[in-house]
Structure formats: structure tokens, C-alpha cells
Amino acid sequence: MDYNALAELLFSHIDKTMADYETIYPKRELPEDAKVTRFAPSPTGFLHIGGLFAALISERIAHQSGGKFILRIEDTDKKREVENGVEKILEGLIGFGVSIDEGFVDFDSQVGDYGPYMQSQRAPIYQCFAKELVKKGMAYPCFCTEDELSATREKQEAEKLLPGYWGSFAKCRNLTFDEIKEKIDAGMPYVLRLKSCGSEDKKIAFKDGIKGKIEMPENIVDVVILKSDGIPTYHFAHVVDDYLMGTTNVIRGDEWISSIPIHLQMFYMLGLKPPKYAHIAPIMKEDEGGKRKISKRKDPEAAVTYYDEEGYPADGVIEYLLNLANYTFEDFRKANKNAHWSEFKLEMNKMSNSGGLFDLVKLNDVCKNTVASYTAEKVYDLATKWAQKYDNELYTLLTRNKDFSVAMFNFDRNPDKPRKDIGKWSEVRDAFAFMFDELFDGQYENVENVSKEDAKKMLELYKEMYDETADNSTWFNTLKDLAEKIGFAREVKEYKKNPDAFPGHVGDVSNILRVAVTGRTKSPDLCSIMKTLGKEKVIERIDKAISALGI
Numbered sequence: 001m002d003y004n005a006l007a008e009l010l011f012s013h014i015d016k017t018m019a020d021y022e023t024i025y026p027k028r029e030l031p032e033d034a035k036v037t038r039f040a041p042s043p044t045g046f047l048h049i050g051g052l053f054a055a056l057i058s059e060r061i062a063h064q065s066g067g068k069f070i071l072r073i074e075d076t077d078k079k080r081e082v083e084n085g086v087e088k089i090l091e092g093l094i095g096f097g098v099s100i101d102e103g104f105v106d107f108d109s110q111v112g113d114y115g116p117y118m119q120s121q122r123a124p125i126y127q128c129f130a131k132e133l134v135k136k137g138m139a140y141p142c143f144c145t146e147d148e149l150s151a152t153r154e155k156q157e158a159e160k161l162l163p164g165y166w167g168s169f170a171k172c173r174n175l176t177f178d179e180i181k182e183k184i185d186a187g188m189p190y191v192l193r194l195k196s197c198g199s200e201d202k203k204i205a206f207k208d209g210i211k212g213k214i215e216m217p218e219n220i221v222d223v224v225i226l227k228s229d230g231i232p233t234y235h236f237a238h239v240v241d242d243y244l245m246g247t248t249n250v251i252r253g254d255e256w257i258s259s260i261p262i263h264l265q266m267f268y269m270l271g272l273k274p275p276k277y278a279h280i281a282p283i284m285k286e287d288e289g290g291k292r293k294i295s296k297r298k299d300p301e302a303a304v305t306y307y308d309e310e311g312y313p314a315d316g317v318i319e320y321l322l323n324l325a326n327y328t329f330e331d332f333r334k335a336n337k338n339a340h341w342s343e344f345k346l347e348m349n350k351m352s353n354s355g356g357l358f359d360l361v362k363l364n365d366v367c368k369n370t371v372a373s374y375t376a377e378k379v380y381d382l383a384t385k386w387a388q389k390y391d392n393e394l395y396t397l398l399t400r401n402k403d404f405s406v407a408m409f410n411f412d413r414n415p416d417k418p419r420k421d422i423g424k425w426s427e428v429r430d431a432f433a434f435m436f437d438e439l440f441d442g443q444y445e446n447v448e449n450v451s452k453e454d455a456k457k458m459l460e461l462y463k464e465m466y467d468e469t470a471d472n473s474t475w476f477n478t479l480k481d482l483a484e485k486i487g488f489a490r491e492v493k494e495y496k497k498n499p500d501a502f503p504g505h506v507g508d509v510s511n512i513l514r515v516a517v518t519g520r521t522k523s524p525d526l527c528s529i530m531k532t533l534g535k536e537k538v539i540e541r542i543d544k545a546i547s548a549l550g551i
Contacts, residue, residue: 001177003137009181010141010192011131014124018132018270021125025114025244034067036248038103039093040074040238043085047092047304048296049358050253050283053321057280058251059098060322060346070245071103073118074238076231092304096314102245114245119237126232129240129270130192130225138197138269139225141190142172143183164221165193173222192226194236197269204261209249209278209348211257219261235259239266247275251348254279278348281355283324294358301360311386311425313374315341316367322346323366324356338373367423376410383409386425394429397436407532408435411524419524434518435533444548445521447511450504452549455512457486459542462513468535475527476510483509516545 028036037058041051055071062069071093073086082088087107093100102112110117133139142165144152149165156163173195175183183190198218205215225236232240242250257279267274282293296302307317319341322329332344371379380402387395398405412419421431433439447455465478480490483506489495495505514526517538523529530538 001137003135006140006177006180007131007134009177009184010134011127014127014131016124016128018129021128021244025246028068028246030068031066033065034248035062035065036068036070036246037062037251038070038072038242038245038247039098040072040241041089042074042077042080043082043089044077044080045082045085045296047089049294049302049304049307050280051089052092052096052098052304052317053283053324054252054280055093055098056096056318056321057325057346057348057351058249059100060342061249061251061348062101063099063342064345067248068101069099070112070114070247071100071105071117072241072245073104074234075118075120076227076234076237078120088305091308095308096304097318119241120231122237122241123230123232125244126226126237126240127230130232130236133194133225133269134192136269138195139192140173140175140195140222141180141184142170142193142222142224143188143190144171162220164223166196166221170222189228191224191228193222194225194266194269196220196222196265198261198265204264206260206264206277208257209251209276210281210351211254211279211353214257214260216257216261219265221262223262225266235262236266239263239270239272242275243267243270243272249278250275251278251280254281281352283358284355285358291355291357293355301358309390309426311383311390311427312363312367313370313382313424316370316423317363319370320363320366323362324352324358326350327352364423368420371422372413372418372420376406376413379409380406383425383428387428390426391429393438397438398428404435404532407528408432411528411532421524434520434523435529440519442519442544442548444515444519444545447508447515447521450508450512452551454486454503456546456549456551458482458509458512459516459546461485463539463542466535466538468531468538470527472525472527476506479509479513480506513542517541 030036039051039055039058041047059069061067071090073089075081075085084107086104090104090107102114103110103117105111116122130139144165148171152165152169153163155161156169170193172193196219198220200217200220202218203215204218205213208214223235224233226232238250241247260277264274284291285294285299294302300306319329319333322341322344326344326346328347328350329344332339336343374382380398384395384398384405387398422428429439433441450458461482462478465482467474467478470478483504484490486509487503488509489502489505492505492507495502510526511521514523515521517526517530517533533541
């Protein structure tokens with residue numbers, strides 16, 4: 001077989017060589033230990049939380065080493081592609097703080113010297129590399145029809161043989177040049193297959209960055225590298241792209257481990273050095289006493305859009321994912337309470353082999369800590385941004401008076417022991433409904449051990465005593481004076497010493513006032529709430545509460 005002639009027959013339109021592309025895409029000039037990683041999703045649906053997890057790990061490994069993180073779009077499966085697929089991926093990554101150096105940085109914008117970063121735009125590059133394989137006698141055209149391939153699969157299944165196009169099943173492997181030319185001249189469609197050099201009785205071994213040493217049988221299947229339309233399969237495109245883009249570390253889900261023999265074989269047959277591989281265990285979820293992979297079909301939280309819709313703060317979601325990635329993150333956070341999560345050094349050898357267990361309760365706790373660490377101004381900015389997108393009424397209320405809303409978000413925002421009312425922006429409405437007449441439902445929680453008569457007396461007296469200019473200490477002393485006036489204990493400890501001597505204590509007075517103003521027995525600092533509402537509104541609320549007592 002004259003393989004050069006075959007290469008020209010198949011790829012007469014390709015005039016560049018691998019060497020030409022190596023010149024176009026030269027080796028990167030980066031620090032010695034810098035890592036180049038990539039996230040290469042297909043625009044076939046929403047961004048999965050597992051995808052965000054893999055992208056975050058890849059981005060961290062690159063950036064903490066002074067390297068580069070690439071977003072490459074693998075759109076070779078046009079049948080499954082969804083509308084705005086790339087935009088959805090970008091919204092998920094950028095919205096949750098994953099910083100992209102190269103590739104797609106916007107829906108229609110690519111940056112970097114190693115593009116294009118969309119596989120469908122790189123067809124001539126793949127065909128050039130495929131042509132080199134044909135010249136070496138390492139690839140050949142296959143004219144088998146789908147019916148013929150189906151019959152082969154059925155025979156292999158019946159005989160319990162390795163599925164695929166290999167050995168005696170590889171009918172087109174040994175076609176002569178004349179036979180190939182005759183079929184092409186007749187207009188028969190064909191794919192290009194790798195002529196595998198693997199052996200059934202040999203194994204490959206490689207060191208996985210997460211799982212350690214792995215041994216697997218060599219690939220013996222003549223896999224398709226170019227489809228009939230000249231577009232590559234994932235396997236071949238990945239090899240060519242990662243080589244030309246200078247990827248040093250491929251970090252991806254462990255469902256791709258079974259493809260490693262194919263990928264390494266392609267690198268070696270092309271004479272290229274493969275990147276290092278690391279395979280991430282899937283994110284798991286408890287279900288009926290067992291564990292399973294988090295599912296696109298069963299679990300709404302599988303979609304990254306879920307976290308945006310619910311209003312989880314991006315920093316909180318990333319903190320939680322880093323907790324799943326490395327067990328040492330929790331110790332880092334305890335020792336560095338105010339540090340940004342990007343200061344944590346992620347280590348792949350400290351990742352779980354079995355997959356982290358996803359827990360929404362734990363995520364909520366992490367996000368409550370995150371929100372508690374923000375300034376009131378930042379809470380306002382993020383809450384209003386979310387509300388503008390998902391809750392128009394809340395957006396209107398929050399932005400009607402910014403100073404009022406910022407003061408509201410500043411309740412109990414003590415840096416030493418901040419209140420942790422909210423873990424996501426969708427909780428703002430309920431958490432602060434009492435601050436807005438439009439949301440205040442006029443329902444009052446019950447204060448135990450205080451009669452309606454005593455409650456009415458307290459509220460009427462308080463209206464006369466209320467000084468809106470008083471500081472917190474003076475304000476609470478007023479409540480003590482009020483308690484004493486109606487025969488309640490001035491101090492809680494005084495009441496506990498002799499409970500039969502008093503109908504209640506100053507804490508009960510505080511609770512009656514709290515319920516009158518907010519409708520709730522639990523709230524942030526009541527003095528701050530009243531100052532922010534203003535005296536006129538406080539008196540109005542007290543009057544309504546008195547009327548609601550019905551006596």
C-alpha cells in the first residue's frame with residue numbers, strides 16, 4: 001500500500017503538516033511548574049454541578065501554579081446540541097467565580113493564541129493530523145454501513161466478545177488502494193478509523209493524579225477518529241487539541257477512565273507526549289439509605305441554574321465544593337476566617353476516590369456563614385441583583401430606599417458573632433418581611449405567660465415612654481422601668497429567684513414589644529429595627545397590635 005497516495009486521495013485539500021501547526025501554536029512560555037488545564041464541555045444541556053466541580057478544580061490547579069485555565073467547547077455532537085448551550089455554560093462558570101484565561105470568555109468572544117476554541121471551527125487541524133496517521137499506515141477509511149455494524153454488534157453480544165471494530169470484524173482494515181479508490185469514486189460514504197496497534201494480551205499502566213497507579217488492557221479496537229462529515233470524534237479531537245493548546249493536566253470525571261487506553265494510544269501513534277490525567281469521582285447523594293450519583297433527571301440541584309434561581313451566594317457554593325474536593329479545606333477556613341477561598345491550596349492527592357456526598361443542609365450552613373461575612377452593602381448589592389431577576393416585588397421594595405435596606409441588612413452584623421438568618425437570597429423576603437408593610441401580614445406569634453390585659457397595658461405605657469433617640473442600653477433600661485411599673489421583674493434573674501412574686505419579667509416585656517413591631521417572637525436586635533422603621537411606623541405598629549388583642 002502506498003500510504004502517501006492514500007493520504008492524498010483522502011485529504012488532497014489539506015496542505016498543512018503537523019509541523020506547520022506546531023509553528024502556529026508554539027510551546028507556551030510559562031514558569032517551570034505552571035499547569036495548563038482546561039474544561040471542555042459539550043453544549044448539549046445545562047451545566048451540571050459535577051461540571052462546575054471539575055471546572056473549579058481545573059481552574060484552581062492552573063492558577064495556584066501560575067498557569068492557564070482554558071474553556072474549550074467540544075461541539076462535535078451537533079445532533080444533541082441545545083440552543084444557547086455555550087451561553088448557559090458561561091453563565092454557570094462566570095456566575096460562580098471560575099476565572100477563564102483563554103477560550104470562550106463570552107457567548108461570542110474567544111481570547112487566546114491557541115484558538116479557535118470551538119471544535120467545529122478546527123476541522124482542517126484534525127484532518128491534518130489524521131492525514132499524518134494515514135501516511136504512517138496507522139489510519140484507514142471504513143465503508144461499513146450501519147446495518148453491517150449492527151450485525152457485528154449482535155454477533156459479538158451473542159458470543160460474549162469485546163464489542164467494537166477489531167480483528168476479523170474489521171472488514172475494511174486491509175482494503176487495497178484500488179478498492180478504496182473505487183469505493184470513493186462511487187460516492188460511498190466512509191469514516192476514518194485508527195488502525196490500533198494494541199494487543200489483547202498486553203496492558204498499559206499510568207499514574208492518575210487522584211487515584212494513583214491504574215493498569216488496564218491495551219486498546220485493540222479500530223475506533224473512529226473522523227466521522228463521515230470530516231468532523232472528529234471526541235477521542236481524536238481531545239488528543240489534537242490538548243497537544244496543540246499545551247494542556248499539561250487533563251482533569252475530568254472518572255467515567256472517562258475507560259477511554260484512557262484509546263487516548264494514550266493516539267498520543268503515542270502520533271508521536272506526541274500525553275498530558276497527565278486525573279479522574280474525579282462523581283458527586284454523590286444519599287437516597288433511601290444508600291448512595292447514588294447526583295442525577296440530572298431526579299435532582300433539581302444537579303443543575304447549576306438551581307443555585308442561581310435559589311440565590312445561593314457564589315462564594316458559598318464554591319466554598320462548599322472546595323469542602324467536597326479536599327478534606328483540609330475546613331481546617332483552612334477555621335484558621336483563616338477572613339481569607340478568600342482562592343487562598344486555599346487545592347491538592348489532588350487529597351481528593352476522595354469514592355466521591356463527595358452532596359448535602360443541601362451543609363451547603364445552607366456554609367452559605368449562611370458566607371453571607372454573615374459580607375458587609376451590609378454587599379448583601380444589598382447581591383440580594384437586589386438576584387431579586388431583579390427572580391422577585392420583582394422584592395426588588396422594588398429593596399431599591400425604594402437603599403439606605404433603609406442597607407440599615408436593615410446591617411442588623412446584628414457584628415464581626416465577632418454575626419447573626420445568620422439567610423443563606424440564600426430567596427430567603428430575604430421571609431427573613432425581613434416585617435420591615436415592609438407590603439409583606440407584613442398582620443399575624444402575631446403568641447407570647448406565652450403574658451395575658452392580653454398585661455400586653456395591652458405594656459404597649460400603651462411604652463408608647464408614652466418611647467424615645468427613638470435612645471441608644472441600645474438606654475432603650476433597654478426603659479423596658480426595665482416599664483416592667484417595674486406593671487409589677488414584672490426588672491431582671492430575669494430576679495424573676496428566676498422568686499417566680500411566684502412576679503407575673504413575668506423584662507424579657508416578656510421585650511417579647512410583647514417585639515411581636516407588636518415585627519409579628520415575631522424572634523428577630524434581629526429590636527432597638528435597631530425600631531430605629532430603622534422610625535417612630536411614626538413603630539407607633540402605628542403598636543396601635544395595630546393593641547387593636548389585634550381585641551380587648
